[in-house]
Amino acid sequence: MAKPLILWRNARTRLVLASMILSTALTALVLGLVYVTANRTIENETRSVVTAELAGLRDEYERLGTIGLMAAIDRRVKDAADRDALYLLTDASGNVLAGNLARWPDGIEPGSGWVNLDLTRMSSGDDVSISAASIRLPLYERLLVGRDASARQQFDRVLLRSVGLALLAALALSLLTGWLLTRLVFSRLSDIAQTADDIVSGDLSRRIPVRGSGDEFDQMAQTLNDMLDKIEELIGNLRMTTNSIAHDLRSPLSRLRQRVERLTDPESVAPEREVDAARALAEVDHLLRVFSQLTEISRAEAGLGRDEFEDVDLVSLVRDVTEFYEPVAQDQGVTLSIEGQATPIPGHKPLLAQALSNLLENALRYAPAGSTLTVSLDQADDCVSLTVRDQGPGVPDDQLDRLSQPFVTLEPARSDQSSGLGLALVAAIARMHGGQFEARNCSPGLATLITVAR
Incomplete structure (x- = not known):
């Protein structure tokens, strides 16, 4: 249980997973829209064709009557280039007058709109799934025109399979892309972290590698290197100042101590004491000037x-x-x-x-x-x-x-x-x-x- 938790806390793992999830979700949304759009386009085209055929057959009926309509349906059944076309004409009692379907579907009233149902093809006796529309003629005949939906269902299966394969490909591609992205990002972050570790260890000369790409990482690396140069300069000045203070102030402090010792010497005479006192005060004034200037330099460097x-x-x-x-x-x-x-x-x-x-x-x-x-x-x-x-x-x-x-x-x-x-x-x-x-x-x-x- 601890190992998955550690992996989840890893920023690289979370970034790869986030990239994979977002890419896959976006791909699924796009493919879903393609699937829905393709199905609606095919259905709308089928409905347009069936509606046009119904209108054409109704015109045949109005011009030539039932006999003429039967003849028109027979011609379309025999000569149709589209073998998925299905027709059915029955009388008011449901007896088949023309077409390539065996019977009128149960529970379907003429003019009830677009329906999907299963019927038996007359030529082969096979049950077929169809999408159809129907109308009632003036003498109560019933006319149904449709299209075999098995081809569309096959198309749906192929399309769904293609969508699934595309999703798998998108998942694999997003995983690879996420890995490459995190490798690029974290390799640059690793350079920064390694440089920081070296500096913490005391190597102030280390700098973040600049790869020459001119991208944001190079710009950030250059900015950080400029900052490190400034820090190294300040630390160098601090070291030099510390060493200089220790060196330059040793002499005046030593002289000051000697003069104070002579002032406390009971055997010293008054004129010598006056000279030592004056020189001691001069040494003190010199030290105060040094510390005052050091304070002013520190305040100026700090921007106060x-x-x-x-x-x-x-x-x-x-x-x-x-x-x-x-x-x-x-x-x-x-x-x-x-x-x-x-x-x-x-x-x-x-x-x-x-x-x-x-x-x-x-x-x-x-x-x-x-x-x-x-x-x-x-x-x-x-x-x-x-x-x-x-x-x-x-x-x-x-x-x-x-x-x-x-x-x-x-x-x-x-x-x-x-x-x-x-x-x-x-x-x-x-x-x-x-x-x-x-x-x-x-x-x-x-x-x-x-x-x-x-």
Whole structure:
């Protein structure tokens, strides 16, 4: 009892059975309609022929009387190409006057409509099933015209047998079709399940096979693979961030511990304690900045704050942020320049301002004195690009992709107090706004830019 229950719980079995039942039911309905239509067509044709013959024989009777009608029936019996034609003419007492039937059927009144009955053929003495109609003539003679129904019954048997064979063929075909369909569907589902199992086992590089057919399964597989690429990227960033946190924070925490130990040393003198206290506070401030930036990156990656999106005038935002850094630039002998225009976009204004601030701080850190630092806006159909370009030394081309990774430090791109999270936060903010971060060497200088969806 358990085995059939397990089979019924199998989705493939249920799908095959459903396909088989639906296909068979549809085939049975179509064949049933064919059978009924064929029978009605044959019956209507037979009735039309018999009705026409009755009308013709009645005309013979009205023109030539009973004797003429008898002669007409005899001619039709002898010369009929259709040997299934049956005729019977009797007088008012039921005596046979003409035709090829032995007697008038019991219980049948002339003019009672279309009837199916069994009578005896006069020539052979065999009982035959007939379909017939009858009329009463003016002198009370009774006229019956019909057709042998045995041929139609044989046709019914052949048709029913054909319908049965067609149903069996449809059943077998639907079973095969269902099996092939489920094999196709479940083979693709098996690919997805196997890939998922491998990923659960720890192999994040596994992807769902794309067979190149371009069908919905391939489209779904490509979408899932894109999702897996994103998940692998996020997990890789998480691992790298975790490792970087463990590595980069070990030194400041160790220094902080040493300074606190010296502060608690009773033999230390006041000036040394003041220096250690100041440096300990600096280390704490540095750690707080790191954790604050990590929190901001996590919130941006998670999309928190999208409900705070508003129309942001990038031109005004660029002008305000640039004016804020103007004194710093003047102290370094750097000229700030703004270029380009853009229409307002939906975005998180404080985060976009933070991203631009990080780009400017990064550029000012190694922009040479006497150079120009350019902030430009470039609008396209579906996005707006915000670029900050300096005229500094740039970075090696093979290191450009690493700039937005957390805790990555490339000399001279950062000072000793930099946490290596500024550009990582910029990249997270760009992704939050449906765009991306990019860095490229301009010879001279480095251009860092973010694209934001419109």
